Amino acid sequence: MPDMTPARTFDALIIGAGFSGLYQLLCLRDRLGLNVQVLEAGDGVGGTWYWNRYPGARCDSESHSYNYTFSKELFEEWEWSERYPEQPEILRYLNHVADRFDLRRSIRFGTRVAGARHDEATNSWSVTTEDGETLTAQFLITAVGCLSTANVPAFPGLSDFQGRWYHTGQWPHDGVDFEGKRVGLVGTGSTGIQATPVIAAAAAHLTVFQRTANYSVPAHNAPLTPEFKHWVRSNHAELRRIMQSTPNGHPFVIEDRSVWDVTADQRQAIYEAAWAKGGLQFRAAFRDLLIDKEANDTAAEFLKGKIREIVEDPATAELLADIDHPYAAKRPPIDSDYFATFNRPNVTLVDVRNAPIERITPSGIRTAKAEYPLDIIVFATGFDAMTGPLLKMHIEGRVGLTLAKAWEAGPRNCLGLQVAGFPNLFTITGPGSPSVLCNMPVAIEQHVEWITACIARLRADGLASIEPTEAAMDDWVMQVNEAARSTLLPQARHSWYLGANVPGKPRVFMPYAGGMARYRSICDEVAAKGYPGFMRCT
Ligand code: N01
Secondary structure, eight states, X not given: OOOOSOOOEEEEEEEOOSHHHHXXXXXXXXXXXXXXXXXXXXSSSOTHHHHOOOTTOBOSSXXXXXXXXXXXXXXXXXXXXXXXXXXXXXXXXXHHXXXXXXXXXXXXXXXXXXXXXXXXXXXXXXXXXXXXXEEEEEEEXXXXXXXXXXXXXXXXXXXXXXXXXXXXXXXXXXXXXXXXXXXXXXXXXXXXXXXXXXXXXXXXXXXXXXXXXXXXXXXXXXXXXXXXXXXXXXXXXXXXXXXXXXXXXXXXOOOSOOGGGSOHHHHHHHXXXXXXXXXXXXXXXXXXXXXXXXXXXXXXXXXXXXXXXXXXXXXXXXXXXXXOSOTTTSOOOEESSHHHHTTSTTEEEEETTTSOXXXXXTTEEEXXXXXXXXXXXXXXXXXXXXXXXXHXXXXXXXXXXXXXXXXXXXXXXXXXXXXXXXXXXXXXXXXXXXXXXXXXXXXXXXXHHHHHHXXXXXXXXXXXXEEEOXXXXXXXHHHHHHHHHTSSGGGOTTOGGGTTTSTTOOOOOOSOOSOHHHHXXXXXXXXXXXXXXXXXXX
16 A cells, blocks of 8 residues: 655645745745645745735836746736736636746745754754644755744733724634624734725725834726737836846836035925826835935825824824924835725724823723724734744754844844854845845745755765854844944834834844845855855765
């Protein structure tokens, strides 16, 4: 009788079947011929797009750039319907990719990884699932996403709430019925800003609890025209070239002009045109918006002026425009009628900066000033970003060193890809890489391809393991810090880029802010020079 026991030993294990895990699987299995298994907690592919099904969930990258570009055929055969892809459409795309490349047979769904331990004697990783099973592999690749560990603030009283509550990143698959309900939404980051107009249109009343006011630029979402779709299909190589050469991996070029090269009137006209165009491109109006605070102030004032123009009630407008950080120093949201939603009679804005949420009561939310009766609470309160998904698993490297211990003062690694003491562990879009500062598929393709080439080279050289030296890690951490310091990004003190949204988390600027193109060339040079700063062992 054939042995039906599932295999437990592999060349490589990949954790996660989102954008990064799928492509990593394809590269290692089909290009290098390795025996690969993907472990995925969800019951389907999609990662972020499997879990984030909240109302209004849509990508802020323009659809023609929010896909893989490694395959011209795949790029040309897939057609997006709108300027920004909605969550169900992205999920359809990733399912299409999984089917097209026959990936599902190498993915184990409904399997959450609890921990991983490196065994020096066998040079292998033992990965334990929450079901108690152990699988081993020479290489371990985390494809767990940067924003996958939901942050539900520890408000006292939440367990006594008599209504229903949800975190946007763990949204029920069969949706939430808001009709006739009094809804409270906590959080005004990109997610809260996307969800607010949609929930307001469905609920009896929506109360938005704002701790930090935020900028937002209109998305101007619309169906794509046949002409545009044709243009995209005909320009795979050029679009790929632009996305790979710009700092943020988007398909537009940052204008090569300073805020100070133009007159105040010209600047106003440029901002008006950028506002009319909409989307993340607003940042590209001038080259110095993220490095010169006074230059940034001109954009900030323009955007605050727009809030005051749109929002009819002056007190609400002032609260929304009372923004404490430079424009785009936090991830800049884009929206569909966010500010105009506060003109609806069924929407209230509550300031929880000056009167914080004190507790959740059985019937609603109580702030330092008042109590708000609610049937449903939506927490759009973000994520334990970047390090959270990695540290949630118990990862133990050489001589019992845990990742939690290695990173207790903040993440330390080399190129955002590898950590000393953790041989053959690769972290796709890990802290210390451009990741969240970049259009994610571009960052993901670059990491996956670098890891694939690294493993191929290791095997070709007859070597068994690779890990960075402590000195190379120190040097990279310094470069990550320097890159952040040369921008205005660390000036947003409440930002999740700094870990500031999670109490007790070390305040370290996590992503690499030197730009995707520069980062790519650093990684390419390391590979071309034979991996200096890395120990490659037999
Ligand atoms: O989370 P956030 P998000 N009491 O951390 C507030 C990506 N994304 O889910 O700023 C009261 O940005 C918190 O207040 P403050 C994108 O990269 C992409 O919105 O900490 N409020 C903030 O207002 C994005 O940046 C897309 O003072 C509390 C909000 O909750 C990232 O995901 C769409 C609180 C959290 O904002 C995360 O965005 C959406 C408390 N105790 C998101 N704790 C697309 O492109 C937190 N808050 C599709």
